[in-house]
Amino acid sequence: MIQLAELQFGYREGDFALRIPKLEVQQRERVALIGPSGCGKTTLLHLIAGIALPQSGRVRTNGVDVTALDDGARRDFRIGNIGLVFQEFELLEYLSVLDNILLPYRINPSLRLETPVRERAESLARQVGIGDKLARMATRLSHGEKQRVAVCRALIAEPELILADEPTGNLDPANKNRVLDILINYAEEHAATLLMVTHDRDLLGRFERVIDFKTFHSGERA
Amino acid sequence: MSGPLYLAWRYLLYHRVKTAILVTSIMLIVFLPVGLNVLVGQSAGELTARAEATPLLVGARGSALELVLSSLYFESDAPETTSYVQVTRMAQSGFAEPIPLYVRFYVRKHPIVGTTLEYFDFRGLRLAAGRRMAVLGECVVGARAAEKLSVAPGDSVVSSPESVFDLAGVYPLKLRVVGVLAASHTPDDLAIFIDLKTAWIIQGFGHGHQDLTRSGADAAVLSRERGRIVANASVVQYNEITQANIDSFHFHGDLAKYPVTAVIAVPHDEKSRVLLMGRYEAPDESQQIVRPSAVMNDLLSTILTVQSYVVAAILMVAVATLATAALVFMLSLRLRRGEIETMIKIGGSRRSVAAVLTSEVVVVLALGVMLAGGLTLVTSRFGSAAIRALLL
Numbered sequence: 320m321i322q323l324a325e326l327q328f329g330y331r332e333g334d335f336a337l338r339i340p341k342l343e344v345q346q347r348e349r350v351a352l353i354g355p356s357g358c359g360k361t362t363l364l365h366l367i368a369g370i371a372l373p374q375s376g377r378v379r380t381n382g383v384d385v386t387a388l389d390d391g392a393r394r395d396f397r398i399g400n401i402g403l404v405f406q407e408f409e410l411l412e413y414l415s416v417l418d419n420i421l422l423p424y425r426i427n428p429s430l431r432l433e434t435p436v437r438e439r440a441e442s443l444a445r446q447v448g449i450g451d452k453l454a455r456m457a458t459r460l461s462h463g464e465k466q467r468v469a470v471c472r473a474l475i476a477e478p479e480l481i482l483a484d485e486p487t488g489n490l491d492p493a494n495k496n497r498v499l500d501i502l503i504n505y506a507e508e509h510a511a512t513l514l515m516v517t518h519d520r521d522l523l524g525r526f527e528r529v530i531d532f533k534t535f536h537s538g539e540r541a
Numbered sequence: 542m543s544g545p546l547y548l549a550w551r552y553l554l555y556h557r558v559k560t561a562i563l564v565t566s567i568m569l570i571v572f573l574p575v576g577l578n579v580l581v582g583q584s585a586g587e588l589t590a591r592a593e594a595t596p597l598l599v600g601a602r603g604s605a606l607e608l609v610l611s612s613l614y615f616e617s618d619a620p621e622t623t624s625y626v627q628v629t630r631m632a633q634s635g636f637a638e639p640i641p642l643y644v645r646f647y648v649r650k651h652p653i654v655g656t657t658l659e660y661f662d663f664r665g666l667r668l669a670a671g672r673r674m675a676v677l678g679e680c681v682v683g684a685r686a687a688e689k690l691s692v693a694p695g696d697s698v699v700s701s702p703e704s705v706f707d708l709a710g711v712y713p714l715k716l717r718v719v720g721v722l723a724a725s726h727t728p729d730d731l732a733i734f735i736d737l738k739t740a741w742i743i744q745g746f747g748h749g750h751q752d753l754t755r756s757g758a759d760a761a762v763l764s765r766e767r768g769r770i771v772a773n774a775s776v777v778q779y780n781e782i783t784q785a786n787i788d789s790f791h792f793h794g795d796l797a798k799y800p801v802t803a804v805i806a807v808p809h810d811e812k813s814r815v816l817l818m819g820r821y822e823a824p825d826e827s828q829q830i831v832r833p834s835a836v837m838n839d840l841l842s843t844i845l846t847v848q849s850y851v852v853a854a855i856l857m858v859a860v861a862t863l864a865t866a867a868l869v870f871m872l873s874l875r876l877r878r879g880e881i882e883t884m885i886k887i888g889g890s891r892r893s894v895a896a897v898l899t900s901e902v903v904v905v906l907a908l909g910v911m912l913a914g915g916l917t918l919v920t921s922r923f924g925s926a927a928i929r930a931l932l933l
Binding site for chain 2: 365368370390391394395396397398399401403405409411412413414418422423424425426427428429432456472473
């Protein structure tokens, strides 16, 4: 569950300001965030994940007040509870597919890389159709394959919350639906919450709720 | 392997060309001063050891360094010669045992050392095959020289003429190999040893030719008067000393005036050494007596001074190289900002992300230092031999 109250955020430079009086997303809910570029969708994901801190207001994610945590605790919380997917995949070019999926386990000692984790990584890769490319370098994958690797990386620690920032923005229609299927299936199977930024109105029908950032109102599924 | 170390290793492997350049740079800046020190230390040790094993050296006045280099290492041009009378003078002084040396000629690039049998005992040289020289025309070959010339007892070598255009000068003499020395890892390994008188024969002070008193030699005889025979240019001179012609070899003039390049003096005791040195320190003395160890130490101190300048230059280059490597690393950090931000966004701990980057630097440094260590080890093991091989 995500709870935002009286949230105010602005960058030190520039006149961008984000004000959210109240926002709640329930556990297991699938929510799409829409709105014009630069309106603060990505910033909101960063605030929820504890990557950025608001000037005022509170952000509670999965019952934890992330604004009250110090930097180290926020990182530990993030890596164990939140799966992040980015539009530009953000894979490490010098790692193989398997190593990219296992990356969270190599950069935070709060996660332990053991045999079941490796098996889960292989299983995830098989589920998304890249099981035969585990040893391939990330640079040698197609766009669709790269995004599937990025999704596997986001899901490997079995998070309760998935924050996806335009994950289908660079994909063709077939891959868009495939990636979305993976995210939604995971959310359903693991009772996880999915909050996804998108510009693609064709995908909105697959979400339970759409939050339009322009007017900042939330509405029920159409 | 820990997570950060594994990621660092994968990064370095992926960028293997950049990594190889950095590792090579680190290796060189570590190895060059250290390796140079090792090499100079070893060479200095070898030079000093031979010099310290040679108590005193007597020769004509002139360059002491040239005298030492010629007499101990058979390097440099032949120094000004002195005469055999110095050998007699030293023996008669009762202070030291003289060992004469006449180092001037070569068999290809291998120095011919004219000396006496005492030289072998003095240097502790052992025979690997054959025997020591016993009569004129025989030689004993150093281990490396035998290998390079592919000779063994029973074979022969020919002394090289000093100038092919000087027909009246030193002419080649065929020398019979009667022994090969065991390797001593000193300049003796490269030399060919002959008796002093054989060296004088090469020089032309002694020679052998057909017996003009016998019948059949009339064609070469111009006149015979009261036992004095004058021959023409057709008289046959021998360029090889054999059992058949050895009796015909003879020397002209006073042997005491024949040349030697140096006399090694082996004093009986410390007092003898001091007294002997005193004999050669008179202002009107035409000879010089030197302590090879002192001469070599002077030379080495000059070399070490030069070495310290070289090391200082290398260290300055090292600082510049390290600064460049640091710049490369900093620039690569800018290029990798996105990667670092990704790790931070997905929850990488500050320490782990820093550890990835630090590990890369540490692995590069460690590989460079390890390779430099290995090279230094190889240098200390084979450096001297390699330099000797290169110089030959």
